[in-house]
Amino acid sequence: MNKITYGRQTISQDDIDEVVKALKSAAITQGEYVPAFENALKEYTGAKYAVAVSSGTAALHTVYAALGLKENDEIITCPNTFAATSNAALYLNAKPKFADINEENFLIDENKINKLITENTKIITPVHYAGLPCNMEEINRTAKSCNIKIVEDACHALGSSYNGSKIGNCIYSDGAVFSFHPVKHITTAEGGAVLTNDEEIYKKCLLFRSHGMEKVNFKHMPDSPTYHEMQFLGYNYRMTDIQAALGISQLKKIESFVKRRLEIADIYYNAFKGSSKIKMQKRYKDRLNSHHLFSVVFESNDLRDKVYYYLKENNIFTQIHYMPVNKHPYYENLGYNYKDTPLAYDFYRRELSLPVYPLLTDDEVYFVIEKINTVLKAL
Ligand SMILES: Cc1ncc(COP(=O)(O)O)c(C=O)c1O
Missing domain, CATH: 3.90.1150.10 (Aspartate Aminotransferase, domain 1)
Incomplete structure (x- = not known):
């Protein structure tokens, strides 16, 4: 018997052909493939906006920042997750709090969230562990009653659905995050994405992904058409077109x-x-x-x-x-x-x-x- 691992990617010749095409295209980053991959993600999940980034971790950091998470704010998530879920809050000097899990479904226990809420709680991040969606209706009710945002850590859950609609459509949340690491449902080698239905969050994610730099709506009116203006501190979290080409091909399957x-x-x-x-x-x-x-x-x-x-x-x-x-x-x-x-x-x-x-x-x-x-x- 061959070596069997707990997870691995499925790459076939059509994926390889698409990557080769992208490599031969004019722009191997910031070209046409990334927007096309984002469109395919929107179409698949039903969300209005998608922002492809360099990893699931970068996606978490990006959406937390876009939601305005900052020093002394708190997020609530569960401990049964990859550390990135809460690390991304630490990057912004915010404080993660951990609600225990439910023994039957291995997910955050929605009944244990309430007692962790304080006036500093800004975001609840349910993790759809293994691919099983959390009780989003209940979590949404809790969050909305306290004016708290919800980010779904959906890194395990591409292809899952809740109440008949796809995870990633953000019906019950402000944003959802995917990872395209090789063990996940589809891969771009490294890669991730933020999905949202909120135009403002979307625009902030776009800026955060690329140094916080605006190419439009300048504060100072420039003469030069190549002018870029940095509005806040962002990162280089861009996905390459080579990766996006792989993502498009994978998502078809x-x-x-x-x-x-x-x-x-x-x-x-x-x-x-x-x-x-x-x-x-x-x-x-x-x-x-x-x-x-x-x-x-x-x-x-x-x-x-x-x-x-x-x-x-x-x-x-x-x-x-x-x-x-x-x-x-x-x-x-x-x-x-x-x-x-x-x-x-x-x-x-x-x-x-x-x-x-x-x-x-x-x-x-x-x-x-x-x-x-x-x-x-x-x-
Ligand atoms: C639940 C969860 N959140 C976040 C991440 C981070 O994703 P990435 O490895 O793409 O940075 C992972 C990846 O394993 C994950 O499983």
Whole structure:
């Protein structure tokens, strides 16, 4: 059996051809491909505006900045995420706060958000962990009643839907953020995007992505047609046209990519349903989980570790998502304590993300299941 990892990209000849075309075009950055990719993202998600950037992390930083997040402001997110979700708030000298997770769906517990809200809370960032959308209606109700903005960390959730509409359409939020890292649903190698329906947020994101420089609406009236004017401190978070060409080609295949992920998820659900040793993420009728990850929780930390090492001996490389953000030494040094969110910590000790990606064959999925069952039966 080949080496099996928890996730990997699907690149085919048509993707390569598109990248080669972009390389041969007049502009390999700031050309036509980035706006075309943004249009394709808008069309796919249903959002009014899209801003492609250099990574999901850059997208988070960009949208937080566009929403005016600043020193002493607070955001609320959950610890079961990649550190970038809250790091991007730290970049702006704002303070992340962590609400614990729900043990059944592994997502932020919407009922634990309220008690963290203060007069400094500016943004709630629900993370659609593994691809399962959070309870956006409830989070939206909470946020709106306190005049708080919502940014969906949808880095795991391209292709997911909530109440029948695509994640990324921002019906329940002010902005949504995607990542196009190779393990995600589509890839641009590195890359990300902000989606929003708000023109003002969109314009700020465009500026933030490119040094805060205006090419129109100057404060000082210039004579030169090539005049650029910097209005605030921005970054170079631009995506290249080479990456955008790959993104356009990949996005054309998103439905088949998601379909295959769902088939694999179904095989796992059927294999482990009823098991007292393995818990799987809850499924909802009105939420489609596009399964960036297939996350399972074992009965104990010891069992999870046994499975992890046995799979590794068999050339199957799983991963653990996530060590709670508030347990990273950097966060501990800032005064955070993982014991404040005990369910996220317990989850981390027992979780394993099983292989799921479009190129994974049925035989490989059954091989993974067989190896897990071997450990379970040996108990
Ligand atoms: C939930 C979540 N948020 C943010 C990011 C950051 O995305 P990127 O790696 O593209 O910077 C990731 C990437 O792994 C992620 O999983």
